[in-house]
Amino acid sequence: MNFKQQLNKYVDFINYWLEKILPLESLAGERVCDAMKYSLTSGGKRLRPVLTLAVCDMFGGKLESAVCFACAVEYIHVGSLIHDDLPCMDDDDLRRGKPSCHIMYDEATAVLAGDGFFLSAFEILTLAKNFGLDDAKILKACGFLSKMSSFCGMVGGQDMDMLLQKNGADWKKVEIMNHYKTSSLIQAACCLGAIAAGASESEIETVKKYALALGLAFQTRDDILDVVGDESVLGKPIGSDVEKNKSSSVLVLGLEKATLKAQQYTENAIFELNKLPCNRFLLDLTEFLLFRDR
Numbered sequence: 001m002n003f004k005q006q007l008n009k010y011v012d013f014i015n016y017w018l019e020k021i022l023p024l025e026s027l028a029g030e031r032v033c034d035a036m037k038y039s040l041t042s043g044g045k046r047l048r049p050v051l052t053l054a055v056c057d058m059f060g061g062k063l064e065s066a067v068c069f070a071c072a073v074e075y076i077h078v079g080s081l082i083h084d085d086l087p088c089m090d091d092d093d094l095r096r097g098k099p100s101c102h103i104m105y106d107e108a109t110a111v112l113a114g115d116g117f118f119l120s121a122f123e124i125l126t127l128a129k130n131f132g133l134d135d136a137k138i139l140k141a142c143g144f145l146s147k148m149s150s151f152c153g154m155v156g157g158q159d160m161d162m163l164l165q166k167n168g169a170d171w172k173k174v175e176i177m178n179h180y181k182t183s184s185l186i187q188a189a190c191c192l193g194a195i196a197a198g199a200s201e202s203e204i205e206t207v208k209k210y211a212l213a214l215g216l217a218f219q220t221r222d223d224i225l226d227v228v229g230d231e232s233v234l235g236k237p238i239g240s241d242v243e244k245n246k247s248s249s250v251l252v253l254g255l256e257k258a259t260l261k262a263q264q265y266t267e268n269a270i271f272e273l274n275k276l277p278c279n280r281f282l283l284d285l286t287e288f289l290l291f292r293d294r
Contacts, residue, residue, distance in 0.1 A: 003288070007050065007281075010050045010053045011046050011050060013053065013067075014070055015046065017067050017070075019037075019040070021067070021127065022075070022123075022124060024036050029116070032109060032112045035109050036116050039081070039095075039113060039117075043096040043098075044096065047186075048070075048073045048185060048186060048188075049073055049074040050285075051193065051211070052069050052073055052193040052196070053067075053070050054193065054285065055189075055194050055197070055282070056197040058277065059199045061196050061197025064131050065196050066193050066196035066197070067128075068125060068127050068130075068131060068133075069192040069195070069196050070192070072141075073185065073188055073192060075117040075121040075124065076121045076145065078117050079117030081095060082110050082114040083114040086110060087102070101113055101114075125138055133196060140195050144192065145188045148184040148185055148188035149184070149185065153184030153187075153188070154180065154181060156181075157178070157181025157184065158181055160177045160180065168247070169247040169252060170252065174247050174252050175216070181219070182215045182218060183211065183216055184215070186218065187208050190208070190210065194207045206275050207272075210269050213272065214266075214269040214286060217262050217263075217265035217269060217289065220249045220258055220262040220265060221262050221290060223248040223258060225294065226250070227255060228255070263290065270283060270286055
């Protein structure tokens with residue numbers, strides 16, 4: 001099976017379970033459930049849950065054992081995108097070429113939909129017991145995902161992002177922001193896959209280092225695509241982050257140096273990945289993300 005076939009296999013697997021594992025139906029919150037369904041099924045690369053599945057696969061685990069962990073990570077991600085688009089945050093009317101959740105519905109519903117994903121993620125983690133995982137692994141995953149999503153991770157990075165928009169930033173601050181805002185959840189995705197497969201502590205630590213570098217490369221490439229990308233592909237105006245004066249790799253370093261940074265981060269990720277077994281798919285994915293056009 002080549003890289004694209006394997007990637008499609010993971011994406012198809014996770015798309016099936018994302019909707020199946022969390023029935024979005026409630027008499028009390030019908031509108032919120034509709035908004036959650038809309039956001040969950042509006043496209044996306046599914047990078048984070050794919051990483052969970054791929055890392056579990058790499059360590060010889062069964063995909064089914066990691067499915068709850070993978071879904072939980074994606075629910076956190078989707079919830080964060082809903083909130084990120086709100087007028088009080090990034091104020092984006094489009095997400096992947098479609099109306100953002102708060103445009104399709106309203107701001108209050110979007111806030112509740114994001115909250116719904118955040119809280120449901122931890123409900124889904126507990127269901128991993130039905131797929132053969134023991135309580136110790138589930139508890140470890142809960143703690144790690146919570147930390148990487150909270151003020152010690154993604155939420156802290158989003159707060160830093162807003163502050164830097166007001167106060168300006170140098171490269172070091174942008175790198176720290178990218179570490180927390182983007183790499184934290186990618187670290188969670190990869191490490192939860194390792195936990196599901198029963199990897200050792202030293203292996204999980206290596207996976208964490210790999211994911212940190214991968215997340216930094218991914219965000220830097222995102223910053224580049226915001227400047228040079230195709231508007232129809234990105235679903236937002238070209239250079240929108242630059243126009244908003246958002247602190248980004250390109251704004252601080254310039255396009256050429258930011259491109260070099262993305263390459264350096266990718267090399268760091270591959271260095272860590274080469275310490276691990278059976279990593280062909282992840283090597284290909286890491287290089288693919290560096291050269292992606294969306």
